[in-house]
Amino acid sequence: MNGQPVRERVSDDAAAPEPAVGVGHSHAKAILLGEHTVVHGTAAIAFPLPALPVRAIARPGRSGPRAEVAAEGHFRFLAGETGEAGPPSGPRVAVEEALRRWGMTGAVVDVVVECDIPLARGLGSSAACAGAAVRAVADLYGRVLDAATLYDCVQCGEQVAHGRASGIDASAVLANGPILFHQGTARPIGITVAADLVIADTGVPGSTHEAVAGVRRTLDADPRSARRVLHRATELIGSAAADLTEGRAAELGAAMLDFQDLLAELGVSTPRIDALVTAARDAGAFGAKLTGAGFGGCVLALTATGTAPAVSAALRAAGAVRTWTVTARSLRSPAPSSTASTPDRETHP
Numbered sequence: 270m271n272g273q274p275v276r277e278r279v280s281d282d283a284a285a286p287e288p289a290v291g292v293g294h295s296h297a298k299a300i301l302l303g304e305h306t307v308v309h310g311t312a313a314i315a316f317p318l319p320a321l322p323v324r325a326i327a328r329p330g331r332s333g334p335r336a337e338v339a340a341e342g343h344f345r346f347l348a349g350e351t352g353e354a355g356p357p358s359g360p361r362v363a364v365e366e367a368l369r370r371w372g373m374t375g376a377v378v379d380v381v382v383e384c385d386i387p388l389a390r391g392l393g394s395s396a397a398c399a400g401a402a403v404r405a406v407a408d409l410y411g412r413v414l415d416a417a418t419l420y421d422c423v424q425c426g427e428q429v430a431h432g433r434a435s436g437i438d439a440s441a442v443l444a445n446g447p448i449l450f451h452q453g454t455a456r457p458i459g460i461t462v463a464a465d466l467v468i469a470d471t472g473v474p475g476s477t478h479e480a481v482a483g484v485r486r487t488l489d490a491d492p493r494s495a496r497r498v499l500h501r502a503t504e505l506i507g508s509a510a511a512d513l514t515e516g517r518a519a520e521l522g523a524a525m526l527d528f529q530d531l532l533a534e535l536g537v538s539t540p541r542i543d544a545l546v547t548a549a550r551d552a553g554a555f556g557a558k559l560t561g562a563g564f565g566g567c568v569l570a571l572t573a574t575g576t577a578p579a580v581s582a583a584l585r586a587a588g589a590v591r592t593w594t595v596t597a598r599s600l601r602s603p604a605p606s607s608t609a610s611t612p613d614r615e616t617h618p
């Protein structure tokens with residue numbers, strides 16, 4: 270990733286110059302517990318979803334209009350001294366922060382992003398696109414990118430995308446396994462629980478920016494209730510971390526349901542999310558909750574090993590537009606590419 274720029278042949282003419290390109294990758298994430306409250310100081314637990322990847326390709330660019338037209342997750346943007354202010358986006362801000370740190374503020378870079386993560390579904394698409402883009406630009410210019418710099422650059426982009434970002438998304442889309450995140454620091458968390466996770470897409474995009482702002486308003490309006498909610502969240506995240514590492518699936522499912530109640534109290538659940546949570550429970554899941562910012566997005570259900578297909582089917586019957594299963598075995602393994610999730614058969618074309 271951080272070695273010499275990759276060379277790409279763009280012409281059949283052997284004498285034609287081969288422009289340098291840089292390539293970077295990242296992937297989606299899912300939050301098990303702690304979204305929103307993590308913005309207000311609690312811990313949060315998340316895991317990477319390498320089955321939903323992002324690839325970015327960077328080339329030296331020319332000044333001119335910024336092109337940031339998203340089409341089915343594929344988009345292109347110019348970053349750097351383009352001579353045009355343009356609207357900020359997370360990936361562009363992240364790349365410009367990287368250029369600034371490298372003393373390359375005069376550079377213009379042209380980045381194409383191919384994002385397989387459904388956008389605005391709480392699966393970390395903005396952070397993952399920023400991470401892949403910064404890695405691609407580092408690759409283009411042969412820059413060594415340490416983990417802290419990459420995280421900081423992605424976080425700059427996330428502050429734009431979320432309004433106020435805790436750093437959980439930036440950490441999880443760059444992580445190789447499940448993490449316990451607290452106040453800017455992520456550490457790997459071991460998993461022994463024998464259960465699988467099913468992620469169900471409501472099909473409704475949710476704005477993280479609006480959801481984060483809404484939760485802030487709710488907490489600010491009633492400081493006493495805010496203290497109670499954050500205290501309860503801290504208890505649930507602590508017990509869930511212990512349940513994960515000590516193998517208590519039923520207790521972990523109960524903590525997820527209790528956390529879903531807190532998120533509903535904070536105003537980020539919706540009737541569609543509630544219906545999917547109920548469907549997962551009725552199909553025998555240990556627990557279920559929204560994952561990510563809410564206001565739409567995805568629901569995460571914890572199921573006994575082997576019952577994920579039945580829970581997935583119930584979620585699709587209740588309106589999920591697609592589901593993915595993350596196996597317990599893949600979550601338990603700390604190997605970089607091992608947290609595999611597989612798309613489930615879709616009944617809604």
Ligand code: MEV
Nearest residue numbers: 304305434435436561562
């Ligand atoms: C979004 O994936 C998670 C939130 O907690 C925002 C954040 O932590 O930056 C809603």
